[in-house]
Amino acid sequence: MPDLSHVSQPDLRRALGQFATGIAVVTARHEGRSVGMTISSFTSLSMEPPLVLWSLRDNARSRAVFEAAQGFAISVLSESQSGIAAHFARGHADPFADVETIAAASGLPLIAGALAHFDCRTDRIYDGGDHRILIGRVSALSVDEGRPLVFFASRFSHGVVPMEVASHA
Numbered sequence: 264m265p266d267l268s269h270v271s272q273p274d275l276r277r278a279l280g281q282f283a284t285g286i287a288v289v290t291a292r293h294e295g296r297s298v299g300m301t302i303s304s305f306t307s308l309s310m311e312p313p314l315v316l317w318s319l320r321d322n323a324r325s326r327a328v329f330e331a332a333q334g335f336a337i338s339v340l341s342e343s344q345s346g347i348a349a350h351f352a353r354g355h356a357d358p359f360a361d362v363e364t365i366a367a368a369s370g371l372p373l374i375a376g377a378l379a380h381f382d383c384r385t386d387r388i389y390d391g392g393d394h395r396i397l398i399g400r401v402s403a404l405s406v407d408e409g410r411p412l413v414f415f416a417s418r419f420s421h422g423v424v425p426m427e428v429a430s431h432a
């Protein structure tokens with residue numbers, strides 16, 4: 264393994280890109296302003312209590328809304344939703360104008376047709392280098408069948424084929 268005393272950003276990105284993730288859109292609202300953002304940092308944290316987390320880059324334009332909002336809503340995208348992922352990776356004056364949404368119990372917008380939805384109350388926010396780590400307590404959810412949109416090696420992929428694995432439960 265090469266010397267890692269000087270980790271360059273391109274090397275770090277390339278190595279982290281080998282870790283395949285799903286893709287989600289996170290939404291929030293504060294004082295009438297609704298925001299939505301494509302994220303790959305969404306992950307599970309705790310079963311009891313039910314907690315999830317994601318990280319928000321410090322220089323995101325929507326940062327103030329995500330930090331001030333009481334909660335956030337997560338939509339886990341399906342393999343047919345790469346267009347939605349690309350849409351919410353760019354800043355928009357009215358991000359939900361041309362996107363089909365449904366309302367979470369909290370009233371936050373969720374992406375229609377997503378594989379899973381999580382309605383979350385913000386539990387804690389931590390510093391994490393050039394990102395903030397937002398932890399949410401899940402207050403409602405929904406699950407649908409389908410195949411996920413995957414982010415791998417800086418690209419969207421689909422075609423995840425489930426295989427049998429020994430259960431560790």
Ligand SMILES: Cc1cc2nc3c(=O)[nH]c(=O)nc-3n(C[C@H](O)[C@H](O)[C@H](O)COP(=O)(O)O)c2cc1C
Binds near residue numbers: 286304305320326
């Ligand atoms: C595949 C993918 C994953 C991303 N994951 C994150 C993430 O986990 N956290 C984050 O802050 N930005 C992430 N981004 C960048 C945001 O989507 C993008 O900066 C944001 O939508 C712009 O929002 P802004 O208008 O608030 O600056 C990701 C972008 C892409 C394409």
